[in-house]
Amino acid sequence: MFVALKETVLQVFIAYIPAFSCQLYTMKPERISKSHINIGVFSSFSVLLCMMLSFYYFAETAQPFDFRLIPYMLGILYGGYRIGGLVSALYFFMLLGFPEAYFSYSIWSDALVYLTPFLFMYVNKFAHSSARQRMIIVMNFALLGMALYFIHYVYVLWESRVKLDMDVFLFMAMFGAVFLLAACTVVHFIESAREKAYLQQSYLSIWRQYRQEAQKLHQVIDATPLGVIAVDANARITAVNQSLLHTLRQINPHYDASNIIGQEYGQYFADNQFWETDNLLVYRVLRGESMQSEMLTVGERTYLTRASSMRNQETGEIVGAVGMMHDITELVQLRAEMGNMERLSLVGQMAASITHEIRNPMAVVRGFIQLMKQKSPGHLEDYYTIVMEELDRANSIINDFLSLAQNRIVEKESIYLHELIINISPLLWADANLRGQEIKLELAEELPPLLLNPKEMKQLLLNLARNGMEAMTDKGTLTIRTRYCNGHIELLVQDTGTGIPKAIVDKLFEPFYTTKAKGTGLGLPLCLSIVERHEGVIRVETKEGEGTTFIVAFKAEASEQDTVASAAV
Structure with missing residues (x-):
């Protein structure tokens, strides 16, 4: 009896091999999808060991005792149709390798042969069952298998004239109880290992998703033009974004996130004289006050600062605070x-x-x-x-x-720029003759009409032309040119004077700025005002010693551009 008990315990450990291998294999959660292959392989190995180490309690019979049914069931039910088919095929192949005395009983008396079709019938249901339901399915098959084995054992013992005394029934009861307990615990271990792996996998998936969302949020906070800093309940700095770092580096270029995170908020900013330590907004919201904001001036920059507490959504406890800073210097100046x-x-x-x-x-x-x-x-x-x-x-x-x-709305009409130039040219030639100068007209062959105010355009042309004449000495030449360029009609007034110094060019269109002895400084500002009312652009090209060119550009309409294009063809 003692020897039988020892052999039974050995069978228990062999039957546990699939459970032990599953626990080791699923220590890495990403392997859980391939755990059925692992269980199938080690179940086959366990079946082989059970058969090799089976024992004979009754010397008069050739029927061995072992726990092969447990790993065999696990290999089919957990392995699925493909892996289970391989496990069953391997099992029948292994039967051929055992002694002939055993083989004569194995085919017709082996419970596994009769249970195999039913096991495959339950594969799909087993795969979609809960852990408790799987335990019930395995226990039912274990009871059915043990019943078939015991019936066969009793029949063999009766045929062999073995006395069916209390020792026989006691051994068979002990063997059956251990078998059912082993079947129950091995399924429990496998399900625990799989459940733990699935939980770890879910945890890793949630953790990765959380990390991705945290990185996205961090990138969004870094991209915002607001300076953001976060502290915990003890006012220790936990996060700072790039915008605030940029501002702090104006004080000290060596500042980095690693220098700031973990330091005490008030002491840090007191050391840098960035904010006054008395009544800091972050401390006020940490004490429970509502959102606070104030204006702050640091050097020549003006900031709008704001602080708000962060609370635990379940308990309402303050767990930290966030401070924000927006540079509004340009807004204040505007x-x-x-x-x-x-x-x-x-x-x-x-x-x-x-x-x-x-x-x-x-x-x-x-x-x-x-x-x-x-x-x-x-x-x-x-x-x-x-x-x-x-x-x-x-x-x-x-x-x-x-x-x-006067910022008035001018009345415009569709006119040709060339007509205005030709109409005003006699007056320009008269002024040029009095000065001993010459005027040249270089007008483009085809230009579309524009929406212009004739009176203001004449004033614009007179001011630019007379400025050019006054900039030249005797015998100078004033050239008035028109052209079509990049969807714009351009009027160019070019003189051969001494040019304009670079220091003066930027001030040409300022009211009351003039370099003439009797000038008013209103001519060019008036020209700029006229051009802007016509939605045009005026610019200056000058070079000292070579003269100056004023260029006025008006945008041509789409239909007018087509007219020019067709005329060019």
Whole structure:
């Protein structure tokens, strides 16, 4: 009996081989999808060992005792149709290798032969069952197998004239109990190993997903123009984004995330004199106050700072805080400039009204001076002429100022730019002749019409032409050219003067800036205002000693571009 018990325990350990191998194999969760192959292979190995180490409790019979049924069931039920088919084929092949005395009983008496079709019938159901249901299926097959074996054992013992005493039934009861317990525990171990592997796999999947989402969130926070810093409940810095690092590096270029994370918030910023330590927003929200914000000025930059606490959603406990900082220097400057522009606009409107009213008394003064000139002695005529010229000059300045100050909507009509140039050319030639200069017209052959205001365009052309004439000495040449370029119609006014220094070019279109002794500084600003009202662009090309070219570009419509293209063909 003792020997039989020892052999039975050995069979138990052999039957556990698939469970042990499954636990070792699924230590890496990514292998769980191939665990059925592992169970099938080691189940076949376990069946072979059970057969090789089987024992004979009754010397009078050739029927051995072993636990081959347990790994055989596991190999088919867990392995599936393909692996289970290989396990069953291997088992029948192994039967051929055992002694003939055993083979004579094996085919017709072996319970595995009769259970195999039923095991394959339950493969699909077993695969979709819970752990408890799988335990029940295995136990049912184990009971059925043990019943078949015991019936056969009793029959063999009766045929062999072996006395069926209490020792026989006690041994068979012990063997059956151990067999059922082994079948139950081996399934429990396999299911535990698989469940643990699935949990680890789910955990790893969730962890990877969490890590990906955290990385995405970190990238989003780094990409935002806001400076962001996070602290824990003890005010230790836990995170900082690139925007805030960029700001901090303006104080110390050696700052990095590794230098900041883990340090105490207040002490760190106190050391860097970036924020005042008294009543810091982050400390206030950590104490339970609601979201806080304030304006902060560091050097020449202005920041809007804001802090908010982070709470545990279940308990409501404050677990940290986040601080944000937005550089609003440009916004503050823009608001200040808008305020200045509004005040300047108001001043301009008042000045325009005042200058408009000034012209009336000036006209009266000029009329009386003309009357006094007629009645005064001849030697005073030069004085009257000077006074009238200065009055005319003042009136011209007032007219230019009014044109520049009034932001009115001009009425446009479809006209050809060449017609305006040709109509105004006699006046330009007259001015050029008085100066001893020459004017050349180089007009493109075909240009489409434009929506222009004739009066303002004539004023634009006169101002640019007269500026060019004043920039040249005697015998200079002023060239007026037109061309079609990249969807734009361009007007070019080119002189042969001395050019404009680079230091002055940027100031040309500033009101009241002039380099002339009697200039008003309103001619070119007026030209810029006219061009902008026509949605055009004006630019200057100049080189000292070679002259200056003013280029005015107006955008041509799509239909007009087609006209030019067809004309070119």
